[in-house]
Amino acid sequence: MPVKTDWPKAIQPLLKKYKNTKHPLEYENIYQLIVMVVLSAQTTDDIVNKIAPELFRAFPNMNALSGATEETLYPFISKVRNFGNKAKWLIANAQEIRDDKYIPLTHDGLTRLNGIGSKSANVILREAGKPAEGVIVDLHVVRVAPRLGIAKGTDPKQIERQIKEILPPKSWDAGMAMSFLGRDICRPTPLCEICLMKPVCNYYNTVIKKVRKK
Ligand code: SF4
Numbered sequence: 001m002p003v004k005t006d007w008p009k010a011i012q013p014l015l016k017k018y019k020n021t022k023h024p025l026e027y028e029n030i031y032q033l034i035v036m037v038v039l040s041a042q043t044t045d046d047i048v049n050k051i052a053p054e055l056f057r058a059f060p061n062m063n064a065l066s067g068a069t070e071e072t073l074y075p076f077i078s079k080v081r082n083f084g085n086k087a088k089w090l091i092a093n094a095q096e097i098r099d100d101k102y103i104p105l106t107h108d109g110l111t112r113l114n115g116i117g118s119k120s121a122n123v124i125l126r127e128a129g130k131p132a133e134g135v136i137v138d139l140h141v142v143r144v145a146p147r148l149g150i151a152k153g154t155d156p157k158q159i160e161r162q163i164k165e166i167l168p169p170k171s172w173d174a175g176m177a178m179s180f181l182g183r184d185i186c187r188p189t190p191l192c193e194i195c196l197m198k199p200v201c202n203y204y205n206t207v208i209k210k211v212r213k214k
Contacts, residue, residue, distance in 0.1 A: 007150055007166045010200040011174050017196060018177040023127055025049065030128055031061055031100045037124060038089055038115035043080040051079055062103070065094035089114035107133040119156070126176055135163045136175035140182025147186060148178070149202030 024045045027033040032052065040048045055076040059065040073087040080086060093113045097103055104110055105128050110121035122134045137145070137156040145151040151162040160175070167174055178186075185191045190203070198204040 005149060005200050005202075008168060008171060011150070011167060011171055011177075013196050014177045014181060015171060015173060018180040019173070021176075021180055023123060023176075024183075026052065027127075028056075029100070030103055030105070030124070032056055033124055033127055034093070034103065034110075034113070034116070035065070035090060037120045038093070039077060039080045039086055041086075041115065041120075042082065047079055051076060062094045062097045062100050065090060066098055068094070086115060105130055118160075122175070126173065132169060132172035134175075135160045135167075135172045136179060137163075138175075138179050140179040140186075141175055143188070144178040144182040144186045147190065147201065147203035148197060149200075150174075 023033075025033065025036045025040060026049045027036050035055070036048050036052060039051075058076060059068060059073075068087075068091055070084070070087040070091065073090065074083065077083045077087060093115070096113070104112070105125065107118070107121045107125065110116050110124055111118060116124070118134055119136055119138060122132065122136045125131075125133060126136065137160045142154055142156055142159060145159050145163065146153065150166060151159040153159060153162075163174060164172065181195070181197065185195050186197075192198055192201070192204045192208050195201070195204070
């Protein structure tokens with residue numbers, strides 16, 4: 001019978017490796033992060049990082065953004081997907097918040113804003129240094145978690161639920177850590193030989209090792 005993995009313990013090296021790694025969105029404050037997170041849905045972080053400096057020169061805070069119109073935003077954000085709706089959402093959020101000091105830093109408060117779902121709220125809370133209220137499950141985690149064997153399936157909500165059941169809240173940064181692992185090493189073609197998780201990884205121990213034995 002296969003040995004059951006002690007995930008609260010087995011995940012620690014991964015948490016340690018990526019503990020202080022900043023999100024790839026190159027923001028300078030939480031206002032910028034919130035705007036960039038909204039813009040990054042279905043758009044690469046690279047594109048958002050490229051357009052951000054000019055956008056934030058023109059609209060340096062919530063107050064400035066609250067005075068924007070969709071037409072004044074378009075020239076800055078037209079390279080991102082769905083920019084028409086995103087312009088509407090950004091302006092509505094800014095008009096609701098008005099001042100950077102009123103940015104809501106709770107999962108509930110953030111998910112009430114336009115264009116911010118549960119995953120985005122968890123990313124913002126992490127970067128703001130707030131305790132995790134959920135587990136970040138992005139497309140990288142959907143690939144990495146089942147390979148590791150910490151969760152099954154392809155539905156992000158189900159994967160988040162399984163990880164929350166297995167790990168204590170203090171280890172919920174495992175989502176972002178798996179996301180970083182997915183970007184660096186556990187890519188679509190995984191670089192298992194240099195991966196620190198191979199001693200506990202289900203895919204490595206059941207698939208890769210077998211192939212090597214043949
Ligand atoms: S050992 Fe391979 S499959 Fe497992 S997490 Fe690492 S890179 Fe991914």
